[in-house]
Amino acid sequence: MSIHFYNTISRQKEEFLSIEEKKVRMYTCGPTVYDFAHIGNYRTFMFEDLLRRYLEFRGYEVIQAMNITDVDDNTIRRSREKGVSLKELTNEYKAGFHADLKSLNIQPAHQYPEATQYVSEMIEMVQELEKMGFAYKTDDGSVYFDIGKYDGYGKLAHLKPDEMERGERVTDDSYEKEGARDFALWKGYKPEDGDVEWDSPWGKGRPGWHIECSVMSTELLGAHFDIHCGGVDNIFPHHENELAQSVCANGSKFVNYWMHSEYLLVDNKKMSKSLNNFYTLRDLLDKKYPLAAIRWMLLTTHYRQKLNFSVERLDEAQKAVNRLREFVSKLADYDGQGHDDGKNSVMSAKADFTAAMDDDLNISGGLAAIFELVRWGNRAMDNEELSKEGAGKILKLVQSFEHVLGVLTMKEEPSPKLDTVYIESKIAERNAARANKDFARSDAIRDELADQGIELIDTPDGTKWKLK
RNA sequence: GGCGUGGUGCCCAAGUGGUCUAAGGGAGUGGUUUGCAAAACCAUCAUUCGCCGGUUCGAAUCCGACCCACGCCUCCA
Numbered sequence A: 001m002s003i004h005f006y007n008t009i010s011r012q013k014e015e016f017l018s019i020e021e022k023k024v025r026m027y028t029c030g031p032t033v034y035d036f037a038h039i040g041n042y043r044t045f046m047f048e049d050l051l052r053r054y055l056e057f058r059g060y061e062v063i064q065a066m067n068i069t070d071v072d073d074n075t076i077r078r079s080r081e082k083g084v085s086l087k088e089l090t091n092e093y094k095a096g097f098h099a100d101l102k103s104l105n106i107q108p109a110h111q112y113p114e115a116t117q118y119v120s121e122m123i124e125m126v127q128e129l130e131k132m133g134f135a136y137k138t139d140d141g142s143v144y145f146d147i148g149k150y151d152g153y154g155k156l157a158h159l160k161p162d163e164m165e166r167g168e169r170v171t172d173d174s175y176e177k178e179g180a181r182d183f184a185l186w187k188g189y190k191p192e193d194g195d196v197e198w199d200s201p202w203g204k205g206r207p208g209w210h211i212e213c214s215v216m217s218t219e220l221l222g223a224h225f226d227i228h229c230g231g232v233d234n235i236f237p238h239h240e241n242e243l244a245q246s247v248c249a250n251g252s253k254f255v256n257y258w259m260h261s262e263y264l265l266v267d268n269k270k271m272s273k274s275l276n277n278f279y280t281l282r283d284l285l286d287k288k289y290p291l292a293a294i295r296w297m298l299l300t301t302h303y304r305q306k307l308n309f310s311v312e313r314l315d316e317a318q319k320a321v322n323r324l325r326e327f328v329s330k331l332a333d334y335d336g337q338g339h340d341d342g343k344n345s346v347m348s349a350k351a352d353f354t355a356a357m358d359d360d361l362n363i364s365g366g367l368a369a370i371f372e373l374v375r376w377g378n379r380a381m382d383n384e385e386l387s388k389e390g391a392g393k394i395l396k397l398v399q400s401f402e403h404v405l406g407v408l409t410m411k412e413e414p415s416p417k418l419d420t421v422y423i424e425s426k427i428a429e430r431n432a433a434r435a436n437k438d439f440a441r442s443d444a445i446r447d448e449l450a451d452q453g454i455e456l457i458d459t460p461d462g463t464k465w466k467l468k
Numbered sequence B: 001g002g003c004g005u006g007g008u009g010c011c012c013a014a015g016u017g018g019u020c021u022a023a024g025g026g027a028g029u030g031g032u033u034u035g036c037a038a039a040a041c042c043a044u045c046a047u048u049c050g051c052c053g054g055u056u057c058g059a060a061u062c063c064g065a066c067c068c069a070c071g072c073c074u075c076c077a
Helices: A039-057 A073-082 A086-103 A115-131 A211-221 A232-250 A281-286 A291-299 A311-333 A343-358 A363-382 A388-405 A420-435 A439-451
Strands: A004-007 A012-015 A023-028 A061-066 A135-137 A143-145 A183-188 A205-207 A225-231 A255-261 A264-266 A307-309 A454-459 A462-467
Touching: A004 A255, A023 A039, A023 A211, A039 A061, A039 A225, A039 A255, A039 A264, A039 A281, A039 A291, A039 A307, A039 A388, A061 A211, A073 A086, A086 A281, A115 A135, A115 A143, A115 A183, A115 A205, A115 A211, A115 A232, A143 A232, A183 A232, A211 A225, A211 A232, A225 A232, A232 A255, A281 A291, A291 A307, A291 A311, A311 A363, A311 A388, A343 A363, A343 A388, A363 A388, A420 A439, A420 A454, A420 A462, A439 A454
Parallel strands: A023 A061, A023 A225, A225 A255, A264 A307
Antiparallel strands: A004 A012, A135 A143, A143 A183, A183 A205, A454 A462
């Protein structure tokens, strides 16, 4: 059995073969840190997390690098609007980004290269391209990549340069260019750039957007590596340009598998800043949606499928997570004396899960395998057919699935104003009332706590409580 | 204009020629449990896969036309 991934460049599923045995090097396009990321952004990082976790589940060692774009038009503009330095601005959002990744239980990449740390390497690569005749300088001190010199241009995005619509962009583009669609490798200094500038052979200026990924991926993963990911909106122009630069500069193959995740939608429209229909992670947490529900929702729709966001889906997601968590705790506590060792169910669940996920991360199929095991296990425990050892085996399997899902053991942020002593005293008071069969009083206390968002659950082991 | 993606039960969503009278999750319904609830558990829940035609012994799955939704071709995960 082998893993297959959909490769954007060939537009079909291909068998996954790593360059090095059991080792995968992947580059994942990270954020531009000029604002808080919204959950549409996080969908992509979640997909990359799933990809990496699954490869690890399948026994690969994964080396992941994720870039941080900390200099570009947006960051410069925003820092000037806010009247802070570029560094100050990007540091703030960089910190926010890392905090969100942690909240969402996204495994940290091994490297987070920042564009501003690699400017001299970028200059070198631009010089190489210029030397080889793939780039040209313009009078304003900029350097452009000449797409006419590279006949593979458009291969990734499946666009033919001469068939692309022109629009009216020539007028609002202040740079001089020989060809209409050549792109900037290096941007000559303009007054709007403020104090953001580097010296270069072409005068002072700053790097173009695309060159950073070519340089940083080459530096950290080598000229030729296994997987490159991002959102579908990165396909063109960003990844197309990166591909052109890297292939021309390094003279070798660049990436074996290009994988892109689809958009997160709101009311069937792309979630974006301009439509003002976005939610940040903080927005959802403020509305008391649990992190596990958010992770589950983002994770469990196939990455190449558009995902229409709604808060109702968060509620559904939370219930599914609860069901799994309940199953795990039942397995852990199980002390039955049945004779079924669960072997068959464990084997088929593992096989079904793996077969589904091997097929381009078919998470729906993977979850079906897990929930079939849940149903079987619950029934076997209820009927005392399962042995204690069997429960242990199932638990172990579920924990290995958890390495892929990363959702059962997620920590929720503690609610700041929670007086646990008060809650416990109310519960004690209610239990006293219940013991006296004063159910009117007991129900009143339950309602009182419910109004404060605290839900009581009576179990054979006593009364438990949780946040609604 | 060019290039794409998707339309499956009340909702979400797998399945891409026979084992599909269609997986799984949520909701609903019935039951177990409970002082009553809640939660949990069990059971049940599409002869049907946007529409029309065609190919085939056989189609949700292939082909053609059409309708609808969304995206890319410009910064965007």
